Amino acid sequence: MIMSRIEAPRDEVTGNLLDRLLDGLPAEAVLTDPDVTAAYAHDMASFCPAGTPAAVVLPRTVEQVQHVLRTATELRVPVVPQGARTGLSGGANASDGCLVLSLTKMDRILEISPVDRIAVVEPGVVNAVLSRAVAEHGLSYPPDPSSWEMCTIGGNIGTASGGLCCVKYGVTAEYVLGLDVVLADGRLMSTGRRTAKGVAGYDLTRLFVGSEGSLGVVVRATLALKPQPPRQLVLAAEFASAAAACDAVCRIMADGHVPSLLELMDRTTVKAVNELTRMGLPETTEALLLAAFDTPDPAADLAAVGALCEAAGATQVVPAEDAAESELLLQARRSSLVALEAVKGTTMIDDVCVPRSRLGDMLEGVERIAEKYRLTIGVCAHAGDGNTHPTVCFDAADPDEARRARESFDEIMALGLELGGTITGEHGVGVLKKEWLARELGPVGMEMQRRIKQAFDPLGILNPGKLF
Amino acid sequence: MIMSRIEAPRDEVTGNLLDRLLDGLPAEAVLTDPDVTAAYAHDMASFCPAGTPAAVVLPRTVEQVQHVLRTATELRVPVVPQGARTGLSGGANASDGCLVLSLTKMDRILEISPVDRIAVVEPGVVNAVLSRAVAEHGLSYPPDPSSWEMCTIGGNIGTASGGLCCVKYGVTAEYVLGLDVVLADGRLMSTGRRTAKGVAGYDLTRLFVGSEGSLGVVVRATLALKPQPPRQLVLAAEFASAAAACDAVCRIMADGHVPSLLELMDRTTVKAVNELTRMGLPETTEALLLAAFDTPDPAADLAAVGALCEAAGATQVVPAEDAAESELLLQARRSSLVALEAVKGTTMIDDVCVPRSRLGDMLEGVERIAEKYRLTIGVCAHAGDGNTHPTVCFDAADPDEARRARESFDEIMALGLELGGTITGEHGVGVLKKEWLARELGPVGMEMQRRIKQAFDPLGILNPGKLF
Numbered sequence: 001m002i003m004s005r006i007e008a009p010r011d012e013v014t015g016n017l018l019d020r021l022l023d024g025l026p027a028e029a030v031l032t033d034p035d036v037t038a039a040y041a042h043d044m045a046s047f048c049p050a051g052t053p054a055a056v057v058l059p060r061t062v063e064q065v066q067h068v069l070r071t072a073t074e075l076r077v078p079v080v081p082q083g084a085r086t087g088l089s090g091g092a093n094a095s096d097g098c099l100v101l102s103l104t105k106m107d108r109i110l111e112i113s114p115v116d117r118i119a120v121v122e123p124g125v126v127n128a129v130l131s132r133a134v135a136e137h138g139l140s141y142p143p144d145p146s147s148w149e150m151c152t153i154g155g156n157i158g159t160a161s162g163g164l165c166c167v168k169y170g171v172t173a174e175y176v177l178g179l180d181v182v183l184a185d186g187r188l189m190s191t192g193r194r195t196a197k198g199v200a201g202y203d204l205t206r207l208f209v210g211s212e213g214s215l216g217v218v219v220r221a222t223l224a225l226k227p228q229p230p231r232q233l234v235l236a237a238e239f240a241s242a243a244a245a246c247d248a249v250c251r252i253m254a255d256g257h258v259p260s261l262l263e264l265m266d267r268t269t270v271k272a273v274n275e276l277t278r279m280g281l282p283e284t285t286e287a288l289l290l291a292a293f294d295t296p297d298p299a300a301d302l303a304a305v306g307a308l309c310e311a312a313g314a315t316q317v318v319p320a321e322d323a324a325e326s327e328l329l330l331q332a333r334r335s336s337l338v339a340l341e342a343v344k345g346t347t348m349i350d351d352v353c354v355p356r357s358r359l360g361d362m363l364e365g366v367e368r369i370a371e372k373y374r375l376t377i378g379v380c381a382h383a384g385d386g387n388t389h390p391t392v393c394f395d396a397a398d399p400d401e402a403r404r405a406r407e408s409f410d411e412i413m414a415l416g417l418e419l420g421g422t423i424t425g426e427h428g429v430g431v432l433k434k435e436w437l438a439r440e441l442g443p444v445g446m447e448m449q450r451r452i453k454q455a456f457d458p459l460g461i462l463n464p465g466k467l468f
Numbered sequence: 469m470i471m472s473r474i475e476a477p478r479d480e481v482t483g484n485l486l487d488r489l490l491d492g493l494p495a496e497a498v499l500t501d502p503d504v505t506a507a508y509a510h511d512m513a514s515f516c517p518a519g520t521p522a523a524v525v526l527p528r529t530v531e532q533v534q535h536v537l538r539t540a541t542e543l544r545v546p547v548v549p550q551g552a553r554t555g556l557s558g559g560a561n562a563s564d565g566c567l568v569l570s571l572t573k574m575d576r577i578l579e580i581s582p583v584d585r586i587a588v589v590e591p592g593v594v595n596a597v598l599s600r601a602v603a604e605h606g607l608s609y610p611p612d613p614s615s616w617e618m619c620t621i622g623g624n625i626g627t628a629s630g631g632l633c634c635v636k637y638g639v640t641a642e643y644v645l646g647l648d649v650v651l652a653d654g655r656l657m658s659t660g661r662r663t664a665k666g667v668a669g670y671d672l673t674r675l676f677v678g679s680e681g682s683l684g685v686v687v688r689a690t691l692a693l694k695p696q697p698p699r700q701l702v703l704a705a706e707f708a709s710a711a712a713a714c715d716a717v718c719r720i721m722a723d724g725h726v727p728s729l730l731e732l733m734d735r736t737t738v739k740a741v742n743e744l745t746r747m748g749l750p751e752t753t754e755a756l757l758l759a760a761f762d763t764p765d766p767a768a769d770l771a772a773v774g775a776l777c778e779a780a781g782a783t784q785v786v787p788a789e790d791a792a793e794s795e796l797l798l799q800a801r802r803s804s805l806v807a808l809e810a811v812k813g814t815t816m817i818d819d820v821c822v823p824r825s826r827l828g829d830m831l832e833g834v835e836r837i838a839e840k841y842r843l844t845i846g847v848c849a850h851a852g853d854g855n856t857h858p859t860v861c862f863d864a865a866d867p868d869e870a871r872r873a874r875e876s877f878d879e880i881m882a883l884g885l886e887l888g889g890t891i892t893g894e895h896g897v898g899v900l901k902k903e904w905l906a907r908e909l910g911p912v913g914m915e916m917q918r919r920i921k922q923a924f925d926p927l928g929i930l931n932p933g934k935l936f
Binding site: 113114115117118138139159160162166167171173174187188189190193195196197198199200201202204206207210211228250254256257258295296297353354356382384385387420421422423424425426429433437441442444448449451452453454467 | 581582583584585586606607627628630634635638639641642651655656657658659661662663664665666667668669670671672674675677678679683695696718721722724725726763764765821822823824825850852853854855888889890891892893894895896897901905908909910912913916917919920921922923924935
């Protein structure tokens with residue numbers, strides 16, 4: 001790697017930057033081979049614009065991160081903090097001449113305490129690795145984005161990611177108790193606590209969750225854990241219309257149930273999953289609802305929910321008989337995005353969250369938009385949260401279709417705002433939705449957002465061009 | 469009241485202020501009679517310093533609040549936002565010449581939605597009023613500070629208050645989805661959402677929770693609700709030492725239980741409650757632990773927890789037989805602070821939260837401090853959260869005792885920090901602990917806290933002298 005550094009084209013500015021970086025980083029922690037650094041240039045929103053980084057740094061210690069930020073401040077070089085690049089909004093995309101600061105090598109689990117129900121981790125720990133480690137202590141770390149086998153805790157914190165569990169267990173923000181953060185100028189700040197409660201000063205911890213690396217770099221996190229729940233049991237219900245499925249969701253939630261998962265797949269998604277996986281999901285259905293409970297008596301809860309589904313017009317209700325059958329149903333749901341990607345080669349995944357009472361209106365509206373733009377738009381949704389992922393399938397090589405895809409994508413966000421929702425339930429703003437943020441927050445909200453940014457990063461070197 | 473305004477001494481500055489206020493407020497919304505305004509000068513931390521307000525304003529609409537803030541900005545008059553003044557840190561205390569802005573007249577519940585599981589309320593709604601209103605829809609608003617029959621939602625948000633339920637249901641912060649806030653200059657800003665999830669921009673909602681009215685004035689809140697759980701059943705366990713009781717707490721939490729309440733009263737507190745209420749709690753015990761479950765089968769959970777208490781050395785374990793017996797035990801716990809106040813006339817209530825694994829060390833340390841300063845210090849604690857309320861009982865008329873009380877109070881906070889805890893688990897900083905905030909947060913943390921304050925309130929007119 002040090003060879004590649006020397007071979008790469010070195011203008012004076014870059015040369016100076018690299019020399020300064022190497023004052024505090026080992027050579028193998030600084031990558032400059034363009035073939036290598038290109039792989040770090042973007043996250044999974046492949047259609048979002050991305051620049052060419054000057055270098056990629058892979059620190060292993062807090063001190064090394066501090067050195068990187070001090071150097072970047074001194075030389076006014078933009079820094080793009082990065083986890084596993086599984087994001088869907090371009091939030092980790094490089095800008096031209098930036099330093100990509102990958103935290104993936106800081107991947108130690110520093111502590112797991114069953115009595116205090118906390119874990120202390122470095123940002124590069126993979127979500128699934130942490131989940132398995134705490135499971136050995138009878139504990140669970142609930143947030144479970146679809147990318148959980150790859151994504152890192154630091155990335156989860158940066159994007160405030162969600163997952164299938166949120167309807168019962170909430171989002172990443174609710175599990176972050178305290179942080180160690182390296183500020184733009186290289187100083188180290190601790191926020192929050194390792195106690196169950198604490199209200200000493202403004203809640204800077206929560207401010208960092210979802211800030212997409214634009215306020216500082218998380219180098220350590222204290223996370224809340226829960227006792228491991230019983231294994232969940234899943235039920236599948238088929239509906240003759242999306243409206244009926246959404247009605248079932250409303251009945252289930254209004255009736256006081258607390259499912260551990262409540263997911264919806266529309267006809268387009270079901271068909272795509274069948275084509276990819278040969279799973280044999282029922283193709284005649286217009287909407288498939290998956291509900292799960294991890295309660296002491298999940299079969300009883302599923303029976304009650306099944307009855308509500310039938311009252312809402314379900315054509316068939318099939319409770320899984322055991323954990324293996326349940327897992328199969330979840331696999332179908334988890335493969336939705338990949339399956340929809342296979343339809344036309346490229347997707348734009350939207351992430352509009354509406355009040356769940358408006359879920360039916362949202363799905364109806366998306367169908368209308370798909371017709372208007374002559375596009376395939378599959379919807380899978382964390383239905384219990386009203387969090388929809390309308391996924392526009394298009395051929396990126398067809399400019400007219402790509403234009404229609406972009407326009408439909410925007411119209412879906414407009415619809416979400418009109419229904420009292422938000423442009424992003426869990427994927428974040430990144431570069432994908434930054435023009436939309438102002439529409440959601442309004443001028444006063446935007447001004448205060450910018451003042452926060454200014455307070456933490458007066459030089460604007462942290463992940464510039466994202467969020468705003 | 470308009471009479472009292474005219475009769476009150478009016479210097480030119482105050483006269484101008486009052487005239488401007490009355491341009492946008494009805495006369496009955498502006499109080500200036502010193503006998504009346506004195507009642508608004510302080511919260512329940514009666515020993516904290518409080519100034520004399522220039523006036524008290526009681527707006528009924530958002531527009532009136534905006535007028536107050538615009539006027540205050542224009543004339544550079546400090547504004548002290550205020551709920552029911554049940555706070556315990558002096559956070560709502562008046563400063564000399566300030567405008568006390570009481571939100572108690574804005575007390576409408578605007579919406580309760582069982583499908584979306586949210587309530588939209590004005591800040592002056594009393595916690596218990598909201599709790600009862602949502603209960604009629606089969607819903608619950610969990611945060612339950614001891615003052616829940618009096619305190620307001622706006623005050624709860626300002627102080628990020630907790631309660632007995634937190635060990636299972638978390639604190640106020642976790643129930644605030646969105647806010648309407650009047651900024652220092654009178655502009656209105658909306659934060660957050662009415663959806664279950666949302667990550668559009670920095671989380672300004674959480675920044676306001678616990679900000680003690682120092683960043684803006686909350687005029688509307690969208691709150692998350694939960695389905696109403698089954699009624700909880702309580703168990704009481706007696707221990708021959710506080711250490712054994714703390715050991716039981718650790719065993720219960722490490723064993724994966726999720727009690728709806730896990731409270732501890734030390735010998736001093738038990739004795740005080742008996743003296744006040746003649747409840748006949750067991751006086752020979754060194755520590756009384758109360759555990760509760762609101763699960764489908766609370767008796768089974770209590771049996772398991774009872775066994776763990778016995779394993780930790782409980783001398784007696786008494787499960788309540790029904791809801792009435794449970795309620796009696798909770799009343800004992802709820803009357804602790806009043807009972808301790810009766811011991812010597814005045815109390816200083818500390819609010820140190822430690823990792824629950826250090827709870828035993830905390831209690832042992834407080835006992836040592838009580839001996840050192842020759843004081844009665846009763847401890848009740850939200851033991852499941854490690855959140856202790858060491859309550860120093862003293863005679864305010866005895867200067868030496870008052871000095872010792874203050875010193876012991878500080879030493880308790882120092883001990884909490886030493887044990888990896890925080891100076892405030894749920895009561896906030898106010899004026900009581902502002903010198904301690906810097907010790908907990910350190911210089912970098914304090915600098916960023918101040919920058920946040922500066923971003924929202926550049927003139928420093930919002931609740932000056934609190935927090936910092």
